[in-house]
Amino acid sequence: xxxxxxxxxxxxxxxxxxxxxxxxxxxxxxxxxxxxxxxxxxxxxxxxxxxxxxxxxxxxxxxxxxxxxxxxxxxxxxxxxxxxxxxxxxxxxxxxxxxxxxxxxxxxxxxxxxxxxxxxxxxxxxxxxxxxxxxxxxxxxxxxxxxxxxxxxxxxxxxxxxxxxxxxxxxxxxxxxxxxxxxxxxxxxxxxxxxxxxxxxxxxxxxxxxxxxxxxxxxxxxxxxxxx
Amino acid sequence: xxxxxxxxxxxxxxxxxxxxxxxxxxxxxxxxxxxxxxxxxxxxxxxxxxxxxxxxxxxxxxxxxxxxxxxxxxxxxxxxxxxxxxxxxxxxxxxxxxxxxxxxxxxxxxxxxxxxxxxxxxxxxxxxxxxxxxxxxxxxxxxxxxxxxxxxxxxxxxxxxxxxxxxxxxxxxxxxxxxxxxxxxxxxxxxxxxxxxxxxxxxxxxxxxxxxxxxxxxxxxxxxxxxxxxxxxxxxxxxxxxxxxxxxxxxxxxxxxxxxxxxxxxxxxxxxxxxxxxxxxxxxxxxxxxxxxxxxxxxxxxxxxxxxxxxxxxxxxxxxxxxxxxxxxxxxxxxxxxxxxxxxxxxxxxxxxxxxxxxxxxxxxxxxxxxxxxxxxxxxxxxxxxxxxxxxxxxxxxx
Ligand SMILES: Nc1ncnc2c1ncn2[C@@H]1O[C@H](COP(=O)(O)OP(=O)(O)OP(=O)(O)O)[C@@H](O)[C@H]1O
Ligand SMILES: [Mg+2]
Numbered sequence: 304x305x306x307x308x309x310x311x312x313x314x315x316x317x318x319x320x321x322x323x324x325x326x327x328x329x330x331x332x333x334x335x336x337x338x339x340x341x342x343x344x345x346x347x348x349x350x351x352x353x354x355x356x357x358x359x360x361x362x363x364x365x366x367x368x369x370x371x372x373x374x375x376x377x378x379x380x381x382x383x384x385x386x387x388x389x390x391x392x393x394x395x396x397x398x399x400x401x402x403x404x405x406x407x408x409x410x411x412x413x414x415x416x417x418x419x420x421x422x423x424x425x426x427x428x429x430x431x432x433x434x435x436x437x438x439x440x441x442x443x444x445x446x447x448x449x450x451x452x453x454x455x456x457x458x459x460x461x462x463x464x465x466x467x468x469x470x471x472x473x474x475x476x477x478x479x480x481x482x483x484x485x486x487x488x489x490x491x492x493x494x495x496x497x498x499x500x501x502x503x504x505x506x507x508x509x510x511x512x513x514x515x516x517x518x519x520x521x522x523x524x525x526x527x528x529x530x531x
Numbered sequence: 532x533x534x535x536x537x538x539x540x541x542x543x544x545x546x547x548x549x550x551x552x553x554x555x556x557x558x559x560x561x562x563x564x565x566x567x568x569x570x571x572x573x574x575x576x577x578x579x580x581x582x583x584x585x586x587x588x589x590x591x592x593x594x595x596x597x598x599x600x601x602x603x604x605x606x607x608x609x610x611x612x613x614x615x616x617x618x619x620x621x622x623x624x625x626x627x628x629x630x631x632x633x634x635x636x637x638x639x640x641x642x643x644x645x646x647x648x649x650x651x652x653x654x655x656x657x658x659x660x661x662x663x664x665x666x667x668x669x670x671x672x673x674x675x676x677x678x679x680x681x682x683x684x685x686x687x688x689x690x691x692x693x694x695x696x697x698x699x700x701x702x703x704x705x706x707x708x709x710x711x712x713x714x715x716x717x718x719x720x721x722x723x724x725x726x727x728x729x730x731x732x733x734x735x736x737x738x739x740x741x742x743x744x745x746x747x748x749x750x751x752x753x754x755x756x757x758x759x760x761x762x763x764x765x766x767x768x769x770x771x772x773x774x775x776x777x778x779x780x781x782x783x784x785x786x787x788x789x790x791x792x793x794x795x796x797x798x799x800x801x802x803x804x805x806x807x808x809x810x811x812x813x814x815x816x817x818x819x820x821x822x823x824x825x826x827x828x829x830x831x832x833x834x835x836x837x838x839x840x841x842x843x844x845x846x847x848x849x850x851x852x853x854x855x856x857x858x859x860x861x862x863x864x865x866x867x868x869x870x871x872x873x874x875x876x877x878x879x880x881x882x883x884x885x886x887x888x889x890x891x892x893x894x895x896x897x898x899x900x901x902x903x904x905x906x907x908x909x910x911x912x913x914x915x916x917x918x919x920x921x922x923x924x925x926x927x928x929x930x
Contacts, residue, residue, distance in 0.1 A: 361845055361924040382849060388923070389847020400842050400927060404547040414846040416536050461846065 306373065308469060308500050309335035309358060314367035316353050316523075327353040328364070329523035337468075340495040341502045342511040345520035351504045352397075352473055354520065358502065359394045359471045360384045389418050393462030395472035397504075399454045401446040407433065407457045408442040414465045432460040436490055452483030459490055463499075470494055472503040476510055488513050537852055541859035544836075551832060556868040558824035559903045562817060563872025566899035568879045569814035571889035573807030578890050580803050590762055591660055592754040592769060593795060597788045607748030608787060610736070615772055616754060622772060624756055624765035627656035630736055631751040632744045638685075638693060638732065639705045645692040647685075649731040650706065652739025653753075658684075660755040663733075668700035668715030671735055675714075679737040683711040687719035688729040706732070709742045762791055818899060822906040829861060829910035833918065834929075840918045841926030853919040854912065861911020865904040873900060 316328040327350040335341055343351050356362040357369060360376060369376045371387065379387065388394070401410045411429040420428070433439045436456035446454055455475060462470055472491065476484035484507075492513055495501045503514070511517050519526040545552050594616075596608050608630075615621070616628035636650040657663075658670050667690075671682045683706070690699050699713045711734065720728040740746050756765035769789055779785045790798070840853055873896055880889040918926055 356924050359845075361927070362922055385844070385847050385849050387847075388845060394845060396927075400838070400845070402839050402842055405543070409543075413843070416540075417843070417847045417849070417852060 306337065307334045307370075308337045308339075308372055309333065309502075310368075310370040310373075311354075311358075312368045312370075314354070314357065314369065315365050316350070316357065316362075317365045327523055328357075328367075330367070331520070331524050333518065333525060335500060335502060337500055338495070338498055339500050339502075340513070340515040342514035342517045343502065343504045343520060344506065344511055344517055345526075347506075349520045350523040351520050353523075355471050355473050355502065355504055358469075359392050360387050361394065385417075389414055390465055391467050391469060393465065393467040393470045395455070395458050395462045395470070395475045397474040397477050399446070399451075399458045401454055401457060401461075403446055406443050406445055407438060407449065407460075410446070410457055411460045411464050414461060418465060428464055429460075432464040433457070435463070435493075436460045437486070450483075452479045452486065455479060455483070455487055456490070459487065463494060467499070469500045469502070472501070474504050474506070476505065476507065484510065534855070537855040538859060540856045541863065544856065544860045545863055551828065552864060555828045555832070555864045555907070556871065558828060559865055559868025559907055560872040560875060562820070562822060562824070562903045563869050563899040564875035564879065565817040566814040567873065567876030567891060567896050568884075568889060569810045569817070570807070570895040571876070571880045571891045572884050572887055573803070573810035574892050575887045575890040576806055577800060577803035579888065581800060590756040590759045590765075591792050592756065592762070592766055593790050593792075594752040594754065594769065594773070595750070595788050595790075596748055597786060608752055609749065612773065612776060613749070613752045615776060616752065616769055618772075622765065622768040624761040624768055626755045626757045627660060628752055628754045629653045629657040629660055630749045631657065631753055632736060632739050633750045634739070634744050636706050636732070636743060638689065638711075640693040640699075640702060643693055643695075645689060647689055647706075647730060647732050648727070650739070650743065651731060651733045652736040652744065653733060654736060656755070657733065657753060660753050663720075664718040665715045666718040667698065668713070670715055671733075676735040676737055679735060679741055681709065681711045681734075681738055681742070682714045683732050683734040684715040684717060685713055685733075686717050686729040686731040688727055689732055690716045707743060711738075766791060814895075814899075818902055822903065826906060826910040829907060830914055833857065833911065833914040836915075837918045837921075837926050837929040840915065841921070841923050841929065844919070844921075844923040844926060850916075850919045854916050857915030857919075858908070858912040861908050862904075864911065865907030868907065869900045869904045872903065 311331060311333040314328050314331040315326070318325040318327060331350070331354060333354075343354070345351050353362070357364050371391070376384070376387075402413070408426070408429055411432050412425050415425040415428060430439055430442060433442055436459055438453060438456050438460065441449060441453060446457070449457065455478070459472075459475070462472075470491070475487050475491070479487060488510060491501055491503065501514075503510075505511050594608065610630045613628045613630035616625055630653060632652040634650050635646065635648050637644060637646045639645070651657075654676055655670060655673055658665075665684065666687070668684075670684055671680070675682050683704070685693070685699060693699065693704060694702065699716055702713050703710050704713060705711075717729070717731070717733070754765065754769060756762045766789055770785075773779075773787055774785065777786055843853055876896065876899075877891065880891050918929075
């Protein structure tokens, strides 16, 4: 078995303090191998998004260890976490999170700008990513001129434009109809087929069926009886 | 990531929401322009007062009545006082002393009527004392004064108001329904602060007292000293004579006041200084209000865009890149608004405002510009820098 790309040990996350404290994660363990295609399922409020945000280096755990490619992320500073988010991880949000009043192309280019890629190359790669999600004809439309499914595909194009090793998707089909869901899942399938590690959260069994492996989160822990 | 990219983001940020940017710019512009203009008006007023007083000459004394003590009745200034001051033996330093009775009056010619703010009755020496030159026709003479002829010399403003197209000399005008013959027109002197020096008419004292003011107290006696060097000697002689005539005892306050042009200048400058301070405080308030407006818009702008900051951080933007972008956006809006404000201020200063020609004070331009620009910069970038310090997920969740 090859070295795990993501390794999480006794991960805890508490929001707030005192009486109002919410324990979203209560000692979660998870290992994801390189090239894995993992679906995370679980009841609403069980801590799935909290986990994925930490995996995406968008948030930090209250305690526990998160090893990314074998290196403890607690050792990284703010700037290095930024570089990780930029180069290594592509994150797809449930609510798209595109920059308003900015064209699809410019949104997809964004990570490349912060990576310091030159203009011409940037344009080419962003167009290629949009072509991959079948939206090259909508490159100059703004988010408010796109359907939900199209916005989600733009968000996916943005997540994969830097060719990250890991793609994390929080309910990527949550807001989409069956047809759009199939489009989106097709893209994620292809990404995994090309060697990327894909972790996604979903409530739908037919979406989870695309993954090689399903993990259930119950009350901030990975449910017993399922191999982690 | 290069600086040009940050600049491009900033430009896009400014142009993305044009209305918001325009409002921010407008707020800064109004703040800057009003400060520059208000201070320019105050400054213009005090400068023109100084110029007009300086134009009167340095060898003139003005005597006006004043109440000595509350309750005590002021002895009036009379023509006899003026005659006594002109005595070459008692007051050798005095060249002439002109009694002045002044009132406002309504003058009419044909179907035009105009209210003259200063209708003056005096003697012919008054013209040389006050540096008044004749532009058309002639001044009235000692003989006119002696005979009490109804002749008048009118100021430039009165001339243009009553005789827009014809020459006034030789024409008859009705002053408070009494016919006067215009014998001359005075050369223009320009406006002095809040008062137009050309809005005047001068007639023989005897005529004015007879027809308009009655034979009561004079408004003033205008004394011309023999030269600028003898002005203080003249002032002493005038005081001695008047103290004697008005029975002002030693140590008592006199019931008249003698002021040289220099003293008059100081007094008037103090008045206009107060005026300038008043305008400056209005300007300061408008700067404050403008500043609060700018603060408000900048805060709203940044708060509204904290999610955007979160998105940028989530895809790997460094804190510096985000900060640079917002700092540049704020700089562009502040600079642009500030420059427009300066332009508007200079443009507004070209117009006469309430009879005052504004004179721009360079330091006020700098102050107004700097204050608004700094406010814009600070409130445009400080909240952004705080947002850039958040974890991406915190910024994304921001409402
Ligand atoms: N910022 C926050 N502050 C306080 N509590 C939070 C915060 N974010 C999440 N929580 C709480 O943490 C728990 C886990 O939330 P999380 O979003 O991870 O759930 P989830 O499994 O993704 O649910 P869903 O399927 O509905 O998306 C919930 O009880 C939620 O109320
Ligand atoms: Mg969730």
